[in-house]
Amino acid sequence: MDPQGPHAAVAFAVTQRALDVPPSVLPAHSSLFLDFDGTLVDLIDRPDAVQVTDRVRALVTALCARLEGRLAIVTGREASFVRERLALEGLGIAGSHGQEIHFPDGSTSIPEAPAAIAEAGEVLARHAAAHGGILVERKPLGVALHYRMAPHLEGWSLALAHDLAAAHGLQLQPGKMMVELRAPGGDKGGAVARFLETPPFAGTEPVMLGDDLTDEPGFAAAAAHGGWGVLVGPLRKTEARYRLEGVQHVLAWLEGTLRA
Numbered sequence: 001m002d003p004q005g006p007h008a009a010v011a012f013a014v015t016q017r018a019l020d021v022p023p024s025v026l027p028a029h030s031s032l033f034l035d036f037d038g039t040l041v042d043l044i045d046r047p048d049a050v051q052v053t054d055r056v057r058a059l060v061t062a063l064c065a066r067l068e069g070r071l072a073i074v075t076g077r078e079a080s081f082v083r084e085r086l087a088l089e090g091l092g093i094a095g096s097h098g099q100e101i102h103f104p105d106g107s108t109s110i111p112e113a114p115a116a117i118a119e120a121g122e123v124l125a126r127h128a129a130a131h132g133g134i135l136v137e138r139k140p141l142g143v144a145l146h147y148r149m150a151p152h153l154e155g156w157s158l159a160l161a162h163d164l165a166a167a168h169g170l171q172l173q174p175g176k177m178m179v180e181l182r183a184p185g186g187d188k189g190g191a192v193a194r195f196l197e198t199p200p201f202a203g204t205e206p207v208m209l210g211d212d213l214t215d216e217p218g219f220a221a222a223a224a225h226g227g228w229g230v231l232v233g234p235l236r237k238t239e240a241r242y243r244l245e246g247v248q249h250v251l252a253w254l255e256g257t258l259r260a
Ligand SMILES: [Mg+2]
Pocket: 035, 036, 037, 038, 039, 210, 211, 212
C-alpha cells in the first residue's frame, strides 16, 4: 500500500501535467509583469555582476511602448538595481519582493527598513567572511545569503538564516541557491495587485512571467484578475497556466508578441 494513500499517485499526475507554451499573441488589453533574474536574465554566480544585454533592453523598451506603459518588472532585488540597468522612463518596478513599488508615473511606495535587517546583516557578514564562496547581498528591505558558489554549505546557510530570522523577527525567504531575511509582509502577488489598482494597469488582463517559487503569488494574482501566469523553467506544481523552458525562450516569445 502506498504510504501516502490511494490518491497520492493521482494528485501527482494532476500537478505534473504538461503546460503549453503561452499564446503567441497577448490579450488585446493586457498588462505584463516580468520577473528579472531567471526570466529576463540568466542566473549567475555573482548576482551583482549580472549583465543586461542590448537585446533585453531593446525588448523591454519596445514592450513598454507597445503596451503603452502597462509593463512592470517584479523582482526580489532592490528596485533601484533594475531601474539603473534598464534605464527606461515610465517602467513600473516592484522590488524587494513587492515591498518597494515604483509606479510608471515616477511616484513610489517604499516602507522604512526595520533595524533588525542591518543587525542580521552584520551577523551574516561575519559568518560569511569565515566561509569561502558565501556572498552577502544587502538590500533596502532585506539581506540575502547566496551559496551558489558553495553548494555544500546549503544546510549551514539555511540553518543560520532560520535562526537569525527567528531571533530578529524577520521573514525567511528561500530562493534558488540563496536564502533571504526580509522585512515581514509583501509578496509579488501583492505587488501585481497594487499595480492593477492604478492606471495604466487598472482594468487590464495581467500576464505574469517568473521562474522562482516567489513568483507563484504573482501567478495567482494574475489569474485572480482574469489573466494568467507563465512558469519559466522545469515543470513543477504551479499556479501558472503556461510554461516556457528558460530565459532564451522567454526572450523569443516576448519578441514574437511584438511581431504579432
Ligand atoms: Mg526569478
